[in-house]
Amino acid sequence: MxxxxxxxxxxxxxxxxxxxxxxxxxxxxxxxxxxxxxxxxxxxxYAVNLDLPELRELVSLLRRSSNNLNQLTKRVHETGRFYDADMEDLRQSYDRLWEATQKILRALMKIQ
Structure with a gap:
């Protein structure tokens, strides 16, 4: 043997x-x-669970941001006007997107 x-x-x-x-x-x-x-x-x-609630949040933020940008673009084309409040809304929207993206990146970095 x-x-x-x-x-x-x-x-x-x-x-x-x-x-x-x-x-x-x-x-x-x-x-x-x-x-x-x-x-x-x-x-x-590896057994990886990528069910990240942060990813669902990011998709929702992207959808809202793109809708807001489309509405703003339509209004600017129709009226020729762009307001400071519009720029602030866009900046806040992109800040929220960046924060959500950072959450996802931090969660992914924890996967070993």
Whole structure:
């Protein structure tokens, strides 16, 4: 009997769908050794949850800002006037966008 370097065996069950997903990912990496793949993923792999409420907030801010900018552009074309209050509203809107972007970047930097 050969002396094995790895003497502890781990077992777990998967559904046929999960096995197909594992095999598809192995194909993408060009590996056929499932044990080596699963060992590598268990040790070095990442499980990342990117459900960031900050991202939803950023999308909402972007949508509102683009609507406000479109309305302002339409009014300037119609009246030829641009007010200081309009510029202040735009500046505040972009400040909120930048703050939301920074929150997301900080959250992403925490992912190791």
């Amino acid at each position: 050969a002396n094995r370097q790895r003497e502890i065996q781990l077992k777990f069950r998967v559904t046929p769908e999960e096995r197909a997903l594992i095999e598809a990912k192995m194909d993408l990496l060009g590996t056929a050794n499932m044990a080596a793949y699963l060992r590598k993923m268990a040790i070095d792999g």
